[in-house]
Amino acid sequence: MSDCSRRSFIGRLGAVALLPLQQAQGPLAGEGEVGTLRDPGAAGRARAPTEIADYDERIKVIEQRLACSCGCTLDVFTCRTTDFTCTYSPQLHREVVELDRAGKTAQEILDAFVAKYGEKALMAPKPEGFNLWGYLLPGSAILVAGGALVAVLSRRRVAVADAMAVGVGPSPSITSVPVTGPHAADATPEEMERLRRALAEVED
Amino acid sequence: MTLLGEFCLWLALLLSAWAAVLGFSGRWQDRPDLTASVRGAVFATFGALAVAALALWKGLASHDFNIEYVAAYTSRNLPDGYIISALWAGQKGSLLFWAVVLSLFGALAQLLTPRRYGALMPYVAAVTSAVVAFFVCTMVFAANPFERMAFTPADGRGLNPQLQNPGMMIHPPMLYLGYISITIPFAFAIAALLSRSLDTGWIHAIRKWTLVSWLFLSIGITLGMWWAYVELGWGGYWAWDPVENASLLPWLTMTAFLHSVMIQEKRGMLKRWNLGLIVGTFLLSIFGTFITRSGVIASVHSFTQSNVGYFFLAFLVVCGILSFTLLYTRWSSLKAEVQLESVVSREAAFLFNNLLLVGVAFSVLWGTLFPILSELVRGSKITVGPPFFNRVNIPIGLLLLALTGIGPLIAWRKASTANLKRQFIGPVAAGVVTAVALLAAGVRGLYPVMALSLAGFVAGTIGQEFYRGVRARRRMHGESAPVAFGRLVARNRRRYGGYLVHAGVLIYFVAFSGMAFKREIEATLKPGDSATLTSPFGHTYTFTHVGVSQFEALNRVVSAATVQVAKDGKPEGLMTSEKRQHVDSFRRPTFEPSTEVGIRSNLQEDVYITYAGSVGGTEEAVYRLTINPLVWWVWFGGFVLAFGGLVTMWPGGGAVIPVARAAAARPSLAEAGALTE
Numbered sequence: 073m074s075d076c077s078r079r080s081f082i083g084r085l086g087a088v089a090l091l092p093l094q095q096a097q098g099p100l101a102g103e104g105e106v107g108t109l110r111d112p113g114a115a116g117r118a119r120a121p122t123e124i125a126d127y128d129e130r131i132k133v134i135e136q137r138l139a140c141s142c143g144c145t146l147d148v149f150t151c152r153t154t155d156f157t158c159t160y161s162p163q164l165h166r167e168v169v170e171l172d173r174a175g176k177t178a179q180e181i182l183d184a185f186v187a188k189y190g191e192k193a194l195m196a197p198k199p200e201g202f203n204l205w206g207y208l209l210p211g212s213a214i215l216v217a218g219g220a221l222v223a224v225l226s227r228r229r230v231a232v233a234d235a236m237a238v239g240v241g242p243s244p245s246i247t248s249v250p251v252t253g254p255h256a257a258d259a260t261p262e263e264m265e266r267l268r269r270a271l272a273e274v275e276d
Numbered sequence: 277m278t279l280l281g282e283f284c285l286w287l288a289l290l291l292s293a294w295a296a297v298l299g300f301s302g303r304w305q306d307r308p309d310l311t312a313s314v315r316g317a318v319f320a321t322f323g324a325l326a327v328a329a330l331a332l333w334k335g336l337a338s339h340d341f342n343i344e345y346v347a348a349y350t351s352r353n354l355p356d357g358y359i360i361s362a363l364w365a366g367q368k369g370s371l372l373f374w375a376v377v378l379s380l381f382g383a384l385a386q387l388l389t390p391r392r393y394g395a396l397m398p399y400v401a402a403v404t405s406a407v408v409a410f411f412v413c414t415m416v417f418a419a420n421p422f423e424r425m426a427f428t429p430a431d432g433r434g435l436n437p438q439l440q441n442p443g444m445m446i447h448p449p450m451l452y453l454g455y456i457s458i459t460i461p462f463a464f465a466i467a468a469l470l471s472r473s474l475d476t477g478w479i480h481a482i483r484k485w486t487l488v489s490w491l492f493l494s495i496g497i498t499l500g501m502w503w504a505y506v507e508l509g510w511g512g513y514w515a516w517d518p519v520e521n522a523s524l525l526p527w528l529t530m531t532a533f534l535h536s537v538m539i540q541e542k543r544g545m546l547k548r549w550n551l552g553l554i555v556g557t558f559l560l561s562i563f564g565t566f567i568t569r570s571g572v573i574a575s576v577h578s579f580t581q582s583n584v585g586y587f588f589l590a591f592l593v594v595c596g597i598l599s600f601t602l603l604y605t606r607w608s609s610l611k612a613e614v615q616l617e618s619v620v621s622r623e624a625a626f627l628f629n630n631l632l633l634v635g636v637a638f639s640v641l642w643g644t645l646f647p648i649l650s651e652l653v654r655g656s657k658i659t660v661g662p663p664f665f666n667r668v669n670i671p672i673g674l675l676l677l678a679l680t681g682i683g684p685l686i687a688w689r690k691a692s693t694a695n696l697k698r699q700f701i702g703p704v705a706a707g708v709v710t711a712v713a714l715l716a717a718g719v720r721g722l723y724p725v726m727a728l729s730l731a732g733f734v735a736g737t738i739g740q741e742f743y744r745g746v747r748a749r750r751r752m753h754g755e756s757a758p759v760a761f762g763r764l765v766a767r768n769r770r771r772y773g774g775y776l777v778h779a780g781v782l783i784y785f786v787a788f789s790g791m792a793f794k795r796e797i798e799a800t801l802k803p804g805d806s807a808t809l810t811s812p813f814g815h816t817y818t819f820t821h822v823g824v825s826q827f828e829a830l831n832r833v834v835s836a837a838t839v840q841v842a843k844d845g846k847p848e849g850l851m852t853s854e855k856r857q858h859v860d861s862f863r864r865p866t867f868e869p870s871t872e873v874g875i876r877s878n879l880q881e882d883v884y885i886t887y888a889g890s891v892g893g894t895e896e897a898v899y900r901l902t903i904n905p906l907v908w909w910v911w912f913g914g915f916v917l918a919f920g921g922l923v924t925m926w927p928g929g930g931a932v933i934p935v936a937r938a939a940a941a942r943p944s945l946a947e948a949g950a951l952t953e
Contacts, residue, residue: 106802106803106894106895106896107803107823107824107894107895108893108894108895109824109826109835109890109893109894109895110826111826111833111835111857112890112893113857114826114833114834114835114855114857114869115824115826115835115855115857115869115889115890115893116835116855116868116869116871116888116889116890117889118889118890118891118892118893119800119888119889119890119891119898120891121800121891121896121898122798122799122800122898126798127796127797127798136663137663139659139661145515145517145518145659145661146510146515146661147661147662150510150512150515153510153798153886153888153900154508154509154510154511154871154886156869156871156888156889157868157869190656190657191656191657191658192656192657192658192659193659194658194659195659195661195662195663195664196659196660196661196663196664196667197646197650197658197659197660197664201654202650202653202654203650203654203658206642206643206646206650206660206664206668207664207667207668209642210635210638210639210642210643210668210669210672211639211668211671211672213635213638214631214632214635214672217631217635218628218631221627221628221631222619225616225618225619225624225627226619228615228616228617
């Protein structure tokens, strides 16, 4: 085999080796103004061109209050614009658009969904009946606990003040040291020196 | 190797049961002869489980598809990195991962705990071993990762495409590390209760562990948000999904504990509350695991439904009953050493902070379980999604943000009016200026304006604390500002690390409020067609569709849709979003096509494009185009939060001082014109 044919052989070998890569990364097999995909199935489900209703703010707000029934736990709008494999959310979107075109208000559309699919069609339950507890309990619990805390602390403050008035502090080891600025004036030089040493030690 | 792995599981079960039984009984009867072998058994358990994990990894790496787990989560063409992460990708493997890490933490607790806590250690070993035994038991009897099949498939199914993301190699382990390490503080709490060593000793012993747990949970949650944002394609990072909520619950109670424990250390108060928080945090970590693995509540994150959930439910109930019964029996020994003196004090602020943190935790738990409750009561199913959680939690979250700014401004024990005036004037001014600036700039919306104004207030508090600290050091030691700043933080790591954490939280809130101004459109474009979108910051983005290319990669066929992006008329480059059809080594499709979004991020906003699909198999592409404001700050907030956590837990930096000493120090600081705590 001459040098030339060897070079040509190696070149052909290289071309063969690179063939899958060339095929894989080559230009689209489409032609014309809008090319066709070589493997449309790999690009997910075929889509219809976007309509105005697909991104209409009013429709979006309604769909964000409706739960998709595919089990994804997302709302209809988020699901249809995220999980492009879901077949439920596009259908539910069409239903919303149809009701909207029929002149229904947002509330009427929501009511129609509840009538058809049950209350689980809503992303959040209506604040009525037992479900009102769902909304009110956490905030109420915090308010009640906070109020109780303030009441208890206020009562304790009075008790502590009374105890201190008769010379029985809540904790002699702690109350024996003055706390705030005005009290510092009462400190003896020895105490002040001790405080400085403490400061040097703790840096705070 | 599977035989060895399975043998090691059984060995680990025996060893952990041994350590649990002898740890409890030996320490209870005060018999060193019984507890002598416990420490060794803890180490040996870790050894056995480590070998089991290695055996499973060997099976994954060698494509032993006869093992059901290997066939279910890997394929021959799965990239190597995901072979490693496949260990925690599925139910059975993640249980093994959990058990091996827990046994490692149990062994580290034995090794690293100072000798002065020696009396607690047999109980600590017993508790950690009992929990390890539970996990191993679950594997052996309900979810064996080494289970073999009757036949060997030529290739495995491969990993779920959404898990083929670098974030999934870090996010689950971080979250698991957070969940798992909670067991160690829980074990010390139980040990303290059993041995009646109810002073603050056990609190000091677990300080690092609680911070480690909190830090891992924080990082894990942030990484989870990042993963959801870049992988799930809906343009958000938090959806109040039950599994997301499950990770937030222990984080909230642990955060409450990290605050309230300071009151116990400084004032000897809240002993019962702190024990309750630690027990509650552990139970919530198990509850989160139960939710993820039982299928009782629908979630996009859940593992396949299995009977493992029943194991966790039973464990949860048993642990809850035993722990709270124990706490009840020691109730009288847990009286506070001193009484709280004023509603206007740092202690009271911490109490209210705890109330809100636990309140948010309750609210999230309530919302997560409410569908079940409502169905039980009313007999009809309901959905509890983001609108519910936002309505209930945003007001509480804003209160919490306000308290983040208020707490540090109030003195310990009792604040005087003069003190309050001096402390609050700067931060309140910062909040008011922020609110006015926002309204003047045309920002509307109650919650975003409130969140950003409160963020201004909190930033004022943090800035003031640092400023006064630096100024004090400069006056007292004559240091330059940078040196004073460095030494201030270095010598008070807990306090100033805590402020950094607050800064991280504040950045989070600011970033979260940005999502209220999100803009999005959907557009169908032929090559050369354009769509425009104006961002809330007033920039006009033009997206010109270039085309769709298809090519094959290692384990997938990729359809890449590309747009040319111009911002205010200036070209910004190309952005690509992909559809990926994953295939096995025989090029057979394994999952439905998944979507990879294209993201271009800057400090103001993210441009986020999603290729929704093609029209009629052509290059005419449907895009979802989104502008997400302030998202970069979410990740930066996470970084600041984690950095602050690291500063707080870094060794050295000054001990915790009882308030008597801190209070004693204050007059001389006042003399120096310095900070007021």
